Amino acid sequence: MASRVQQHWLTFSRMWLLCDARWQPAPELAKRICKYLEGRHKPVYHPLTDCGDHVVVINTKEVAFDKNQWEKKLYAVNTGYKNTMIAMSAKDFHRMDPTKVVEREVYSELPKNLQRKNLMTRLHLFPDENIPDNIKQNLVDIIPPVMEPPKRLDEFTEEEKASWPRFFIPPADYKPSD
Template sequence: MKTFTPKPADLTHDWYIIDAKDVVLGRLAAQAAILLRGKNKPSFAPHADSGNHVIIINADKIALSGNKMGKELYSHSGRPGGLRRDSYAELLANKPERIVISAIKGMLPKNKLSKVQMGRLRVYAGEEHPHVSQNPQVFEIKQISQQAK
């Protein structure tokens, strides 16, 4: 039996939409990373870019488990004195997209392919998104937060 290696003509990039309302951040990030890498397809190969486009809506309504509201998200610009520190509570109020993007980025492999895959991720704080014409398939995460019940 020969090993199947997908060719660039075999690769398709589907569109998925995920509603993040009352979904725990880690569970959302794990499912989005699987879709971005294309691990849900039978033609998955780690070296080939078989990933999908992922749209996440309602990022401002995600559930943070544990004591994450008191923790902080760090990022560095690369310049001297460029360390940025924001708490999850103020990020959830002001820029919830940054929380979701950093969680998903941490679950992707650290290589050149992950930059291409992150380019296919779109995160929106509200219900509206400009990608209606792509006819995204709804990807439902069935297990929601215990606090939301």
């Protein structure tokens, strides 16, 4: 009997997951984060159950957008005064607070119902890799990235560079002109 109760507790327990936003496209990253916030990755998911996990997102200041979306995408910002709704570009909005772009993208991807506020309380955003120790000790797993970040040329080993195809092999008597 006790093992069934423990299985039930483990099924609905909240896990803490880490997500790295470095060089990840913001809309696709938000969709991936929402999947874990809502609990859609669990086999017991139902829209009326609250079985989502905590998601800790690091490096939000290095999030990416496609093409010229930094200038084209607009966010509505209310300054708090009467009739002062401002439309800010994603670039300016990101410059104001590096975590707000990811927060707004995730908020817009969540279902438009009464659970939205509760789901947003389980989202923890950090502009860099510095995470408080009390959160760091709770982390259990890593969310796979949307796309693998590209490697710089100095990060490749000499063996990998040697295996690249050669498009032009200069002749032995070739001398470059100055």
